[in-house]
Amino acid sequence: MxxxxxxxxxxxxxxxxxxxxxxxxxxxxxxxxxxxxxxxxxxxxxxxxxxxxxxxxxxxxxxxxxxxxxxxxxxxxxxxxxxxxxxxxxSPISSDDVATRLRKLTEIVQTLVRISSGVALSLLMAGSLCVLNGKLILAATIWSAALAVSLVWMLQKLMVGSFLE
Structure with missing residues (x-):
């Protein structure tokens, strides 16, 4: 023993x-x-x-x-x-491998933040078009979705702010 x-x-x-x-x-x-x-x-x-x-x-x-x-x-x-x-x-990872992974991770995070902002803007414009066509209920629904996606986008920016710059 x-x-x-x-x-x-x-x-x-x-x-x-x-x-x-x-x-x-x-x-x-x-x-x-x-x-x-x-x-x-x-x-x-x-x-x-x-x-x-x-x-x-x-x-x-x-x-x-x-x-x-x-x-x-x-x-x-x-x-x-x-x-x-x-x-x-x-298993140990070589330092070159870590640098490459970090660069790719940064690019992925930047892309995700850009997608969030793009979707939020698209929904905002789609809601505005619905208002112009007189579909107020649909516009309110789309604007609610735009608000939710905007909050996700702002949260992403807040969480990874200095990492992306």
Missing amino acids: TRVSDLAQIQEVELSQRILEMAKAGVYRESLFDAFSGVASKRQVRAAIATAKQFGLRSNPALRDTDLGTYYHIDPKHYDSFQTLLEAAI
């Missing part, structure tokens, strides 16, 4: 990964609580066990112990898919 030397709180995903690594050789539930006692609460360990079950952690009822509780081992097929998913999630 190994104690985890980290004194900092570890995230549930990392805790789940450590549980899966320990379960390669087989581990009892109480041993998990003991191993992570200085790092995570029992509630966090239980949550991590639940997460690990989604990625290959299996219990073996035949090996259940009255003192140590449930015996866990891994299903290699599910474990391998978890490892692939985890590596993809935390």
